[in-house]
Amino acid sequence: MLGRGHFFKWYMGIFLVFLYAPAILLPVFAFNDSSVVSFPLKGFTTKWFAVLQTTDSLHVAVRNSLMIAVTTAIFSTLFGVLAARASTRFSFPGRRSIMGFIMLPMVLPEIIIGVSLLVVIIQMGFELSLWSIILGHILICTPFCIAILSSAFMNLDQSLEEASFDLGQTRWNTFWLVILPLVMPGIVASLLIAFTISLDEFIIAFFLAGTEPTLPVYIWGQLRFPQKLPSLMALGTILLVLSISLLLIADYFRRRGVRKTGIENSGGFL
Amino acid sequence: MTQPIIQLKGFDKFFGDFAALSQVDLDIKTGEFFSLLGPSGCGKTTLLRSIAGFETPSAGSLYIDGKTMEGVPANKRPTNMVFQSYAIFPHMSVAENVAYGLKARRLPKAEITTRVAEAIAMVGLEGFGGRASHALSGGQRQRVALARALVLKPRVLLLDEPLSALDKKLREQMQSELRRLQRAVGITFVLVTHDQEEALTMSDRIAVMFDGKIAQVATPQALYGQPCSRRVANFIGMMNFLDAKILSTSGDTVEVDVQSLGKLSLSLSQATGGIEGCNSAGVRPEMLTILTGSQTAEREIEAVVSEVFYYGDMTYYDVRLPFKEEPITITMRNTAGRTVLAVGENARVGWSASSLLLLR
Amino acid sequence: MTWFQKWRRGEGAQGLFLISPTLAFTLLLLAVPLVLVVALSFWTQDYLTLHRTFTMDNYKTAWSEPMYQYLMGRSLKISMMVTAMTVLLAYPVAYFISFYVPPKRKAMWIFLITIPFWTSYLMRIFLWKVILGYNGVVNGSLMGLGLIEEPLSFILYNQNAVVLTLAHAWVPFAILPIFVALERVDRSLIEAAEDLGDSKLRRFFRVTLPLSMPGVIAATIIVFIPTIGDYVTPRLVGGPNGLMIANMIELQFKKANNAPLGAALAISAMAIVTCVALIFIWMNKKYIRGAK
Structure with missing residues (x-):
């Protein structure tokens, strides 16, 4: 009996160190006053963050990535809303296999998606552009959006819709007055998750990037130059803080949604 | 005679191969409190939802107030519904919930305000108008659902097991309140329930449903006193059954041979579902008495007590009759001075031929 | 009403x-491209x-050249080790989160587990390079403690580093399905097993583990299949002996300009991975049935 609690305490301790090691080192090196990313630490500085402000090629990449991430978030959430609503509210022939197919990009290796989109775009005679990356990102983000939105739609009591209809409202108004406000937290969470995934996605973006880089493609290019590394650490720190804030906001909205619909919080993101 | 508010003719509803409703004919009178009673899966909720317009019939027709409802969607029907889960919009306040249907009808603001206030007062929720609806108790949600439907002054109010989510005490309180409300507004109420006690205490008339078919439509007293079949008798209250064989019928009298009781001649009216196919005699437990001391009855039979269930005000006895394996149940009021018999004691059971029913 | 009008109003049509x-989008951007990749794998290309x-x-x-066979074998081995x-x-x-954490704090723990996943993907891999490197964190601390005299070289630029880095990247995805499966295990079943005389260890192997197997299978699939397609981790921390089939696929599509061969390699890899996954699922079904 004595062994068990202690086993888990030790195990979880070591596991968390393993899990958090990179995330903790990132800000450590970002504020380290040395042009070499290694121990021992040399002192505190914020100069690497200042370097970021003057790097124009970075700004281009950030702008590209933001454009891609915003567009991806909107479209994959839109596709997610349609699919989640269809699969939770209606039963239609082939529902399971259709949903399985739409969710497939979740388990497919990203290289396969990257390769196949590359082939199609080139065969069709299109130029690689930011739009090709957007298409790829919508494809991989939609399953995540569906997963989040399905739980939002599933928590929606079907009799609420029927009640609205029964009280004389049209289907269209029922959607705007009852369904949309109640799944709104799920939609916000879905937008944020898709945004975050797209912002960080590299494998597909690398395959489909034309002349214009996204942020991860830019980072990949810079990793070859040792003198750029400290400022990359600073960039990574900013991205980490941004991602976590977005996730916390997404989780806040999800919880609010759970509270609103009056259903027990069943924990767990994703 | 006034026209029935709801008329169903040859109503069928299939879900795939499963017949949820088959050949339902039903008239519901204007202003009555009508209940659809049956075990779960009997089609009562499907019937209610068909009246509301949430299910389209596979065959047959529905008239509300003399008008056909074919092609009329739920939002255009003169019915409103109280849902089992109440379906209170969680993102709106109590007043916003109640005003929902009025706003859909685009009524002037002033009228909406007064009617909402009236409806909230009618269900006893004065002062709760601004309350967030997710902070309400079960009983309060029920009242909001009622106010929200009644404020629209529907011709028919449909209630889908509205009391099943409440605890026993609150349920009893809401039963009398529903009855009071129905009398006050004079609207036809159609209630779905699986609780026979609830149906008996509240309704003017009850339809008992089994397997998608209506078994009997009657007032509570008629349903209890003259059930049309063994199944109905068994579902409404308790009933003891004895095998019976019809020997002959002549005019108004029936000669029967009843298990344990012997040959009897009964009135034809005691075959409440028709004499054809009758093979049991039923008797309610309270129609039998256990005689003490010098008490006598019209007819008596010797029995042995096999089980005693003491309820305080009542005692339920299981007694074994001669020539019958299954014991029958007798309920006795525990009046002053009456001793409770013990298992194994002999009991003299008093009965009368007129309390027997002949059933299929 | 005709049958068509009825059908149009029905649930199926609306759904x-x-x-x-969404379906059209996925068909157009997943099914069509996949078909095209299959077609491409049967074509040839010289230069452009x-x-x-x-x-x-x-x-x-793809199947006979020793280099591809070797890469494929190594990729499979690495993917299996990672999984x-x-x-x-x-x-x-x-198990800890499901059985030892009070219900109110489970969501927080799950959140805690997923946070590192949101560190930039490339940065995370790169930082493992820093941690495992010749002058890295591990070597630095071990030498500082006097446990080793000179830096360990077997921890970076080889397959071990690839396995460790990929395991780190995928572990949250494995925890979630197993956690969900464990949460679904009826606690009274475990108590019943103990009540019937099983020791804690036997109880775990006879009740808890078989009942949580669906989660383990889901975790395995979620980790195993995508891992074969990673070409960034091998490139950054794998060294020459840590490269995987995905690096070769990327090479064929980008620098070598032999997309058909790349397509054939990609499809072969997918086919092999799918077969292995199916065999694994089948073996598990037998295991669970055997446990009954």
């Missing part, structure tokens, strides 16, 4: 109508011109 944009005559040559090359390590690492964590 199909709603899902059609594509010959659309059917040939099995790409598959012959095994990830699931083994994840199970106790999921």
Whole structure:
């Protein structure tokens, strides 16, 4: 009996160190006053963050990535809303296999998606552009959006819709007055998750990037130059803080949604 | 005679191969409190939802107030519904919930305000108008659902097991309140329930449903006193059954041979579902008495007590009759001075031929 | 009303109508491209011109050339090692959260587990390089403690580093399904097993583990299949002996300009991975049935 609690305490301790090691080192090196990313630490500085402000090629990449991430978030959430609503509210022939197919990009290796989109775009005679990356990102983000939105739609009591209809409202108004406000937290969470995934996605973006880089493609290019590394650490720190804030906001909205619909919080993101 | 508010003719509803409703004919009178009673899966909720317009019939027709409802969607029907889960919009306040249907009808603001206030007062929720609806108790949600439907002054109010989510005490309180409300507004109420006690205490008339078919439509007293079949008798209250064989019928009298009781001649009216196919005699437990001391009855039979269930005000006895394996149940009021018999004691059971029913 | 009007009003039609944009998008951008990749794998290319005559040559090359065989074998081995390590690492964590954390704090723990996943993907891999490197964190601390005299070289630029880095990247994805499966295990079943005389260890192997197996299978699939397609981790921390088949696929599509061979390699890899996954699922079904 004595062994068990202690086993888990030790195990979880070591596991968390393993899990958090990179995330903790990132800000450590970002504020380290040395042009070499290694121990021992040399002192505190914020100069690497200042370097970021003057790097124009970075700004281009950030702008590209933001454009891609915003567009991806909107479209994959839109596709997610349609699919989640269809699969939770209606039963239609082939529902399971259709949903399985739409969710497939979740388990497919990203290289396969990257390769196949590359082939199609080139065969069709299109130029690689930011739009090709957007298409790829919508494809991989939609399953995540569906997963989040399905739980939002599933928590929606079907009799609420029927009640609205029964009280004389049209289907269209029922959607705007009852369904949309109640799944709104799920939609916000879905937008944020898709945004975050797209912002960080590299494998597909690398395959489909034309002349214009996204942020991860830019980072990949810079990793070859040792003198750029400290400022990359600073960039990574900013991205980490941004991602976590977005996730916390997404989780806040999800919880609010759970509270609103009056259903027990069943924990767990994703 | 006034026209029935709801008329169903040859109503069928299939879900795939499963017949949820088959050949339902039903008239519901204007202003009555009508209940659809049956075990779960009997089609009562499907019937209610068909009246509301949430299910389209596979065959047959529905008239509300003399008008056909074919092609009329739920939002255009003169019915409103109280849902089992109440379906209170969680993102709106109590007043916003109640005003929902009025706003859909685009009524002037002033009228909406007064009617909402009236409806909230009618269900006893004065002062709760601004309350967030997710902070309400079960009983309060029920009242909001009622106010929200009644404020629209529907011709028919449909209630889908509205009391099943409440605890026993609150349920009893809401039963009398529903009855009071129905009398006050004079609207036809159609209630779905699986609780026979609830149906008996509240309704003017009850339809008992089994397997998608209506078994009997009657007032509570008629349903209890003259059930049309063994199944109905068994579902409404308790009933003891004895095998019976019809020997002959002549005019108004029936000669029967009843298990344990012997040959009897009964009135034809005691075959409440028709004499054809009758093979049991039923008797309610309270129609039998256990005689003490010098008490006598019209007819008596010797029995042995096999089980005693003491309820305080009542005692339920299981007694074994001669020539019958299954014991029958007798309920006795525990009046002053009456001793409770013990298992194994002999009991003299008093009965009368007129309390027997002949059933299929 | 005709049958068509009835059908149009029915549930099925509405559901199909709603899902059609998403389905059309996925068909157009997943199914069509995949079909095209399959077609491409039967074509040939010299420099930039594509010959659309059917040939099995790409598959012959992909399956017979020793280098590809070797890469494929190594990729499979690495993916399996990653999967095994990830699931083994994840199970106790999921078990701890499900059985030892009070219900109110479970969501917080799950959140805690997923945070590192949101560190930039490339940065995370790169930082493992810093941690495992010759002058890295591990060597630095071990030398500082006097445990070793000179830096360990077997921890970076080899397959171990690839396995460790990939396991780190995928562990949250393995914890979630196992956690969900453990949460679904009826606690009274475990008590019943104990009540019937099982020791804690036997109880775990006879009740808890078989009942949580669906989560383990899901975790395995979620980790195993995508891992074969990673070409960034091998490139950054794998060294020459840590490269995987995905690096070769990337090379064929980008620098070597032999997309058909790349397509054949990609499809072969997918086929092998799918077969292995199916065999694994089948073996598990037998295991669970055997446990009954």
